[in-house]
Amino acid sequence: MTDLKIGQEFMKFTQYEFLEGSDQFLGLPQPPLEVPCPEGSILIKLPEPGELAIPTLELGEAIARRSSRRSYSDEEVSQGELSWLLWCTQGVREIFAEATIRNVPSAGARHPLETYLSIHNVSGIEKGLYRYIATRHSLLEITKDPAFDFKLAKACLGQKFVLSSAVTFIWTVDMYRSTWRYGQRGYRYIFLDAGHACQNLYLSAESVNCGVCAIAAFHDRSLTELLQLDGFERFPIYLACVGKRGEK
Numbered sequence: 605m606t607d608l609k610i611g612q613e614f615m616k617f618t619q620y621e622f623l624e625g626s627d628q629f630l631g632l633p634q635p636p637l638e639v640p641c642p643e644g645s646i647l648i649k650l651p652e653p654g655e656l657a658i659p660t661l662e663l664g665e666a667i668a669r670r671s672s673r674r675s676y677s678d679e680e681v682s683q684g685e686l687s688w689l690l691w692c693t694q695g696v697r698e699i700f701a702e703a704t705i706r707n708v709p710s711a712g713a714r715h716p717l718e719t720y721l722s723i724h725n726v727s728g729i730e731k732g733l734y735r736y737i738a739t740r741h742s743l744l745e746i747t748k749d750p751a752f753d754f755k756l757a758k759a760c761l762g763q764k765f766v767l768s769s770a771v772t773f774i775w776t777v778d779m780y781r782s783t784w785r786y787g788q789r790g791y792r793y794i795f796l797d798a799g800h801a802c803q804n805l806y807l808s809a810e811s812v813n814c815g816v817c818a819i820a821a822f823h824d825r826s827l828t829e830l831l832q833l834d835g836f837e838r839f840p841i842y843l844a845c846v847g848k849r850g851e852k
């Protein structure tokens with residue numbers, strides 16, 4: 605037992621026999637379904653998913669075409685296309701008092717992910733960092749720092765294609781949404797949830813001629829600070845660059 609490495613310890617102590625009763629089990633109130641917006645926030649409403657003219661693409665074809673793409677053209681991604689990609693990855697279909705039902709699965713419908721967007725080349729939206737407010741299908745501006753994409757590329761260990769993406773999705777976790785129900789086992793589920801979101805991004809991007817590349821190689825502390833998160837209850841776990849396909 606003393607020889608367990610950190611990953612082995614994690615797998616061991618998140619087994620059911622080692623778990624204590626979760627806060628939900630103890631009767632504590634559940635956290636909000638999404639990180640609340642600061643009072644008085646002005647949101648950018650995205651085009652309604654039902655009104656988008658997205659070309660139809662057969663699912664088998666989208667799966668067969670999917671590939672990680674790290675080279676993007678200078679063409680803008682439209683707001684409608686961004687709306688589609690967000691809808692496919694975290695879009696909310698139904699809101700109940702205790703849960704949301706979305707276009708991706710999530711353990712216990714906890715949906716502990718938040719989506720930040722580093723926007724670089726999207727029609728009608730200024731460069732900067734935004735957060736997707738899934739329950740309102742809107743964007744909340746976080747910062748218009750013109751150097752944000754440089755800082756982001758640096759936090760992604762200098763991976764250069766981050767600089768040429770039209771928009772980079774950054775999935776963060778609001779941990780208590782999961783641990784409230786699952787205790788420490790919730791840490792297993794957040795990565796699975798992020799995988800579902802990213803796969804939907806890869807597939808939905810195929811129908812709007814966008815390329816995607818997932819990123820898990822990043823400097824945790826730098827990225828956490830860049831997103832103004834605490835790193836314990838809220839922290840980044842996964843990213844993906846998106847841009848129109850083609851060489852620059």
Ligand SMILES: Cc1cc2nc3c(=O)[nH]c(=O)nc-3n(C[C@H](O)[C@H](O)[C@H](O)COP(=O)(O)O)c2cc1C
Pocket residue numbers: 670671672673674763817818819820821822
């Ligand atoms: C969890 C995960 C993390 C990844 N992280 C990176 C990354 O940091 N940088 C990168 O260039 N590609 C990254 N990728 C993309 C993989 O390199 C890519 O999926 C793999 O080479 C297979 O190629 P394909 O996606 O085109 O089939 C990641 C993929 C996954 C699933």
